[in-house]
Amino acid sequence: MTKREGKNDQGLVDVALRDQELLHLEQDVGSLLDEYDVEYPSEAEIMMTIDRLRPFVPVKVNKRELMFRNMAVLLKRALHEIFYISPLFWVANSLFFLVALAAVFLGEQNPYGMIMILAPIPTLTGLMEALKSRNTGMAELEMSFKYSLQEMILSKMVIIGGFNLLINLVISVSLTVFYHHIWLWKLLLFWITPFTVMTAIAFIIVNRLRHFYAITASLMIWISFGGLISQSHFIGKLESLSPVVYILITISAGLVIIGRITHMYKRGMTYELNP
Amino acid sequence: MNLILDKISKCFGDKIVLDDISLELTPGVYGILGANGSGKTTLMRILATVMNPSSGHISFNGQDINDMEHRYRELIGYLPQQVGLYKSFTAEKFLSYIAYLKGLTKAETQDKVTEVLDLVGLSEQRKEKVGKYSGGMKRRIGIAQALLNDPKLLIVDEPTAGLDPKERIRLRNLLSRISSHRIVLLSTHIVSDIEYIAKEVLILKEGQLIQKDTPQRLLNEIEGKVWTVQVSEGEILELQSKYKVVNIALVREKYELRILSDTRPHIHAISEVPHLEDLYLYHFDEGASQDAAVKV
Numbered sequence: 001m002t003k004r005e006g007k008n009d010q011g012l013v014d015v016a017l018r019d020q021e022l023l024h025l026e027q028d029v030g031s032l033l034d035e036y037d038v039e040y041p042s043e044a045e046i047m048m049t050i051d052r053l054r055p056f057v058p059v060k061v062n063k064r065e066l067m068f069r070n071m072a073v074l075l076k077r078a079l080h081e082i083f084y085i086s087p088l089f090w091v092a093n094s095l096f097f098l099v100a101l102a103a104v105f106l107g108e109q110n111p112y113g114m115i116m117i118l119a120p121i122p123t124l125t126g127l128m129e130a131l132k133s134r135n136t137g138m139a140e141l142e143m144s145f146k147y148s149l150q151e152m153i154l155s156k157m158v159i160i161g162g163f164n165l166l167i168n169l170v171i172s173v174s175l176t177v178f179y180h181h182i183w184l185w186k187l188l189l190f191w192i193t194p195f196t197v198m199t200a201i202a203f204i205i206v207n208r209l210r211h212f213y214a215i216t217a218s219l220m221i222w223i224s225f226g227g228l229i230s231q232s233h234f235i236g237k238l239e240s241l242s243p244v245v246y247i248l249i250t251i252s253a254g255l256v257i258i259g260r261i262t263h264m265y266k267r268g269m270t271y272e273l274n275p
Numbered sequence: 276m277n278l279i280l281d282k283i284s285k286c287f288g289d290k291i292v293l294d295d296i297s298l299e300l301t302p303g304v305y306g307i308l309g310a311n312g313s314g315k316t317t318l319m320r321i322l323a324t325v326m327n328p329s330s331g332h333i334s335f336n337g338q339d340i341n342d343m344e345h346r347y348r349e350l351i352g353y354l355p356q357q358v359g360l361y362k363s364f365t366a367e368k369f370l371s372y373i374a375y376l377k378g379l380t381k382a383e384t385q386d387k388v389t390e391v392l393d394l395v396g397l398s399e400q401r402k403e404k405v406g407k408y409s410g411g412m413k414r415r416i417g418i419a420q421a422l423l424n425d426p427k428l429l430i431v432d433e434p435t436a437g438l439d440p441k442e443r444i445r446l447r448n449l450l451s452r453i454s455s456h457r458i459v460l461l462s463t464h465i466v467s468d469i470e471y472i473a474k475e476v477l478i479l480k481e482g483q484l485i486q487k488d489t490p491q492r493l494l495n496e497i498e499g500k501v502w503t504v505q506v507s508e509g510e511i512l513e514l515q516s517k518y519k520v521v522n523i524a525l526v527r528e529k530y531e532l533r534i535l536s537d538t539r540p541h542i543h544a545i546s547e548v549p550h551l552e553d554l555y556l557y558h559f560d561e562g563a564s565q566d567a568a569v570k571v
Contacts, residue, residue, distance in 0.1 A: 084364075086363070136359040136361055136362070137357055137358060137359025137360075138359050140320075140325055140358070141355055142376065143323075143324070144324060144325055144348060144351060144353040146345045146349050146376065146378035147376050147377075147378065152376065
């Protein structure tokens with residue numbers, strides 16, 4: 001017998017012994033487990049365990065309910081913010097409103113052109129209010145509060161949008177009451193298109209740039225555009241455009257606004273202070 | 276109640292601003308000492324949730340603050356180093372607005388505003404616009420807003436910067452008074468701000484926490500290393516070149532030098548009781564000898 005054959009035989013014996021040991025151990029553990037009895041808990045104990053675990057069970061969220069709840073909270077906050085918006089914002093926009101009315105009633109300007117010029121101005125001036133935290137050095141502090149900075153900005157944007165809606169509705173209704181040849185739906189279209197487009201741009205500015213110069217630039221661009229609109233041949237061209245064009249532009253801008261609001265609400269602004 | 280920081284790091288690009296900070300905080304005043312750029316403000320911003328750490332976790336009473344979200348923010352009061360305030364608001368209106376942003380109810384707000392204005396000694400100026408306040412009053416209104424929600428964790432970054440000595444002492448005493456049931460984290464590079472009120476001092480250097488201990492134990496470390504000696508003007512330069520001279524004062528036509536040294540720096544040198552300022556300069560000594568001011 002060679003040395004290698006001897007080692008192999010010894011190995012086989014070791015394996016057989018180990019198997020036998022395992023078999024014994026399995027039998028011992030088996031008999032121990034057979035004797036072991038798990039006591040069934042009482043009804044009271046079961047209920048107590050369920051009650052203790054209940055706080056840790058994730059609550060099933062009803063998405064629609066959550067959306068309505070979030071909207072209600074947002075509106076509540078927006079209403080509260082009204083009292084903290086600078087009086088300058090209300091005064092300046094009331095003046096714009098009066099100037100627009102005077103231009104139509106006294107200056108005999110084209111009412112469609114006038115409402116188009118006025119439409120986005122409250123939103124653009126309102127951006128200054130929305131970005132006030134950053135400009136006044138309050139942003140860092142406000143980021144540490146229960147209501148996040150983006151929630152506050154969103155609340156302010158809701159007020160600004162609501163105010164814009166109100167101011168333009170008042171003008172549109174006043175014009176149609178006094179000038180019977182003016183079509184209300186056309187006025188609304190001439191208001192809602194620049195309003196949604198500029199609001200969409202405003203949300204992008206708020207979300208990304210957050211600088212006052214961007215607002216000033218937007219206002220300047222719009223006022224220059226207003227100068228163009230006030231020329232009768234240009235407003236004539238705008239009036240000749242199909243309403244479908246306006247509706248498509250409005251829908252596109254509306255989608256951008258919804259997208260921006262959802263983004264701000266869900267993820268917040270990617271805002272981080274630098275050292 | 277405890278706040279645990281577990282391996283907190285923060286990087287801006289390649290620059291490491293905070294490096295692997297781990298510590299536990301319990302109620303009391305903690306003073307964070309560090310030179311400019313040592314990472315104090317970054318650490319405070321991370322704790323105030325206005326900045327995210329690059330890595331690591333923070334837990335409050337065992338719960339991760341990211342999971343707690345606004346429940347954590349409800350528990351904190353924060354005063355950043357630079358805070359602008361809404362200048363056109365009166366103190367009362369400003370605090371009411373902040374109370375609303377902190378989620379206080381209308382019923383709670385009025386009482387709480389009155390309480391914090393009393394606490395910071397601004398009750399008589401409650402109808403004045405905060406834009407007209409002095410620097411000290413602005414810092415006090417800053418503290419007041421931080422206290423509105425009765426925070427469990429108060430984070431104040433350089434609260435005494437730019438204040439005159441009287442205002443600094445007043446603010447220091449105020450922080451000490453309100454620290455009994457909360458964790459107060461106070462960052463400063465003015466050592467005397469924390470010398471008498473801090474339960475523990477955290478020393479940050481180049482983004483690393485190099486020491487965390489009671490002021491007394493930290494001072495024991497430099498016991499026997501602080502000396503004073505009166506010398507003539509001609510000897511000053513020589514001593515400055517050999518030792519860390521932390522102060523030079525003119526006393527009866529002689530110059531009294533305060534020196535940090537392991538050995539007696541001069542035959543007439545007397546061993547002194549160390550102060551936290553000595554400890555600070557022991558760690559942040561760059562240029563101290565050259566910058567030591569002459570006090571007359």
